[in-house]
Amino acid sequence: MPEKHLHIVSFSIPYPANYGGVIDVFYKLKALHKAGIKIHLHCFQYDRPQSDQLNLYCESVTYYPRKTGFASQLSWIPYIVKSRSSDELLKNLADDHYPVLFEGLHSCYCLNHKSLQGRTLIYRESNIEHDYYFNLFRSEKNIGRKAFFLLESTKLRLYQDQLKYSTKMLVVSQTDREYLAGRFPGKDVIYLPSFHGNSEVKSQPGKGSYILYHGNLSVGENAQAAEYLVKEVFSDLSVPLKIAGLNPSESLKNLIAGYKNVELIPNPPQAEMEDLIRNAQVNILVTFQATGLKLKLLNTLYNGRWMLVNQEMLAGTGLDSLCEIASDPNEMKSRIKFLFAAEFNQNQLIARTELLSGRFSDEANARKLIREVFGE
Numbered sequence: 001m002p003e004k005h006l007h008i009v010s011f012s013i014p015y016p017a018n019y020g021g022v023i024d025v026f027y028k029l030k031a032l033h034k035a036g037i038k039i040h041l042h043c044f045q046y047d048r049p050q051s052d053q054l055n056l057y058c059e060s061v062t063y064y065p066r067k068t069g070f071a072s073q074l075s076w077i078p079y080i081v082k083s084r085s086s087d088e089l090l091k092n093l094a095d096d097h098y099p100v101l102f103e104g105l106h107s108c109y110c111l112n113h114k115s116l117q118g119r120t121l122i123y124r125e126s127n128i129e130h131d132y133y134f135n136l137f138r139s140e141k142n143i144g145r146k147a148f149f150l151l152e153s154t155k156l157r158l159y160q161d162q163l164k165y166s167t168k169m170l171v172v173s174q175t176d177r178e179y180l181a182g183r184f185p186g187k188d189v190i191y192l193p194s195f196h197g198n199s200e201v202k203s204q205p206g207k208g209s210y211i212l213y214h215g216n217l218s219v220g221e222n223a224q225a226a227e228y229l230v231k232e233v234f235s236d237l238s239v240p241l242k243i244a245g246l247n248p249s250e251s252l253k254n255l256i257a258g259y260k261n262v263e264l265i266p267n268p269p270q271a272e273m274e275d276l277i278r279n280a281q282v283n284i285l286v287t288f289q290a291t292g293l294k295l296k297l298l299n300t301l302y303n304g305r306w307m308l309v310n311q312e313m314l315a316g317t318g319l320d321s322l323c324e325i326a327s328d329p330n331e332m333k334s335r336i337k338f339l340f341a342a343e344f345n346q347n348q349l350i351a352r353t354e355l356l357s358g359r360f361s362d363e364a365n366a367r368k369l370i371r372e373v374f375g376e
Contacts, residue, residue: 282339
């Protein structure tokens with residue numbers, strides 16, 4: 001059989017795979033490599049070092065500097081797109097006729113370029129970006145960043161029209177599939193869950209002694225969720241809550257310091273984070289925007305015990321049956337009291353394994369991706 005080559009344009013360097021978007025990219029690389037695809041990876045570099053680990057899965061890895069700074073904001077092209085423009089990238093993509101997979105709207109600057117016309121150009125969605133940035137605007141407290149997020153949301157809503165130049169779209173949730181199918185009638189919009197690296201459910205039967213919330217705490221949405229849990233849910237509970245994640249703000253640190261039953265664990269190494277998830281009695285996840293597939297939800301279902309979420313966390317995921325759902329602080333308090341006393345048992349493990357090993361299998365979804373890209 002002839003070799004199958006694929007360009008993948010990544011918005012960042014996808015290793016280490018320690019937050020949402022890069023987790024999907026990295027484990028997609030691994031699954032496609034295992035399936036025999038020859039990957040030509042293109043990464044924008046700005047806050048993460050180059051990684052030899054990526055050479056294990058790719059035929060070639062090319063890095064491009066991201067054009068951060070004020071100059072990239074002086075355009076009606078969104079900053080997250082304009083700052084990832086590159087003549088060198090365009091030249092490298094145009095040197096052959098391999099299909100191109102663009103990871104996120106961030107990486108789509110050259111999607112409509114004439115030198116790529118007639119090619120298979122796949123858009124990989126991870127969020128409805130203008131909605132995502134509008135919700136960052138709503139949750140942000142700093143006035144300057146708040147204004148940036150609002151302007152970026154407006155630009156992204158307009159720039160989204162460029163997706164009409166894609167051959168097809170691969171989306172991470174059914175909710176997002178419905179939105180993009182309505183926005184681009186006649187375009188192939190295919191549901192393909194995020195890649196995550198888990199091959200089996202490793203949740204431990206039994207009971208833990210704390211509840212865990214985790215996420216990148218430098219992201220406004222996650223910081224808002226952490227503050228919500230502390231103030232609205234755990235302020236009058238005796239149940240211990242641990243909050244773990246990257247780069248918490250001073251204001252979040254100060255808030256948590258005022259509660260005896262809440263502990264902050266800033267910047268835990270990956271192994272410690274895995275232990276925190278695995279040993280918690282309940283993992284609680286809250287979001288205030290219903291777009292994308294929250295990868296930390298999927299990862300926690302593979303590795304943690306009870307899962308308590310709000311409805312927005314589940315939108316379009318099909319994971320409702322594996323989670324306890326609460327829509328307001330009083331419901332959350334009630335479910336926390338119940339779950340904290342309930343033993344996680346074999347029945348829950350069986351239910352998770354049956355659902356997750358089918359629809360969310362990296363190996364099966366790699367085969368589906370190959371069929372969509374190469375028509376086989």
